[in-house]
Amino acid sequence: xxxxxxxxxxxxPVPAEPSLAAAGVNWEREVLEKLVFAxxxxxxxxxRWGIFFKVLSLxxxxxxxxxxxxxxxxxxxxxxxxxHTALIEIDGAIESEGAGxxxxxxxxxxxxxxxxxxxxxxxxxxxPGGSPVQAGMIVDEMLRLRKxxxxxxxxxxxxxxxxxxxxYIAAAADNIYVNKASVVGSIGVLMDGFGFTGIMDxxxxxxxxxxxxxxxxxxxxxxxxxxxxxxxxQGMLDEIHQQFIDVVRSGRGKRLKETPDMFxxxxxxxxxxxxxxxxxxxGTVDSVARDIIKAEDIVDYTQHEGLPERVLKKFGxxxxxxxxxxxLHGAAPTWR
Numbered sequence: 001x002x003x004x005x006x007x008x009x010x011x012x013p014v015p016a017e018p019s020l021a022a023a024g025v026n027w028e029r030e031v032l033e034k035l036v037f038a039x040x041x042x043x044x045x046x047x048r049w050g051i052f053f054k055v056l057s058l059x060x061x062x063x064x065x066x067x068x069x070x071x072x073x074x075x076x077x078x079x080x081x082x083x084h085t086a087l088i089e090i091d092g093a094i095e096s097e098g099a100g101x102x103x104x105x106x107x108x109x110x111x112x113x114x115x116x117x118x119x120x121x122x123x124x125x126x127x128p129g130g131s132p133v134q135a136g137m138i139v140d141e142m143l144r145l146r147k148x149x150x151x152x153x154x155x156x157x158x159x160x161x162x163x164x165x166x167x168y169i170a171a172a173a174d175n176i177y178v179n180k181a182s183v184v185g186s187i188g189v190l191m192d193g194f195g196f197t198g199i200m201d202x203x204x205x206x207x208x209x210x211x212x213x214x215x216x217x218x219x220x221x222x223x224x225x226x227x228x229x230x231x232x233x234q235g236m237l238d239e240i241h242q243q244f245i246d247v248v249r250s251g252r253g254k255r256l257k258e259t260p261d262m263f264x265x266x267x268x269x270x271x272x273x274x275x276x277x278x279x280x281x282x283g284t285v286d287s288v289a290r291d292i293i294k295a296e297d298i299v300d301y302t303q304h305e306g307l308p309e310r311v312l313k314k315f316g317x318x319x320x321x322x323x324x325x326x327x328l329h330g331a332a333p334t335w336r
Contacts, residue, residue: 172251
């Protein structure tokens, strides 16, 4: 009995085990398929992102071009706004770049005065001063426009500060309005720098400066300051200072109550400025538009910085230009 049972079990077929080679092929195929599908998915995603960034870049370039050429996207005209007060902001230093430059302020003034809907122009100034050249160009344009549009008054409203070159601009307006705590004045000119000759002597550094022209090394910080150069620089500062004084006297007229310190470079609070005749009263942009101009609708004509300028500044173009100017031209007079 047991022998026959053993023979039956021996004769029973044994299930075949899966081939290791076949198992290896299936595993490799699955891995390859996963890799191929993952690669396809990645390429599709890259293609979609590539299309997205190309479209985004195109939109940015288009916006930059529209901003650069001052295209009106809304299709509306300021003239359709009706009777309003024109506002121009000067915020920051008066310099060759930015909101306080003649290149930004003058076009805004021209547009504000020429708009038939504007009944008056308000310069809202918050500036510590800056370049006498830029301030002078702005003042010349203000005087020209006031003469060309005698029925449109030009007012200045001071924010925190209207000092030095900022006040030079303000003095050319019909009236100046301040806050009691505003800082006003600083009617003066300065030219600053450093001298390193003492340190060079201590360290043992020799300055080797070659020039063609006896005054080409004028105010070189690594050379001793000569009396001749100092007198020449002081004469130039006095000349520019007198230009400042003349504009203030001409603009303020009999309202000005001159004191010995008025043109010394001192500054005063807004309340004291009103007492001295440097300002006419207290007010904000809204109160001047409402109570004095009688046109509460305010339209901002400020030339705001566009995308191209922001991109250039981001990459340091402005800093590079300033460094080149400083290297080529040296110190310049400043109202601040």
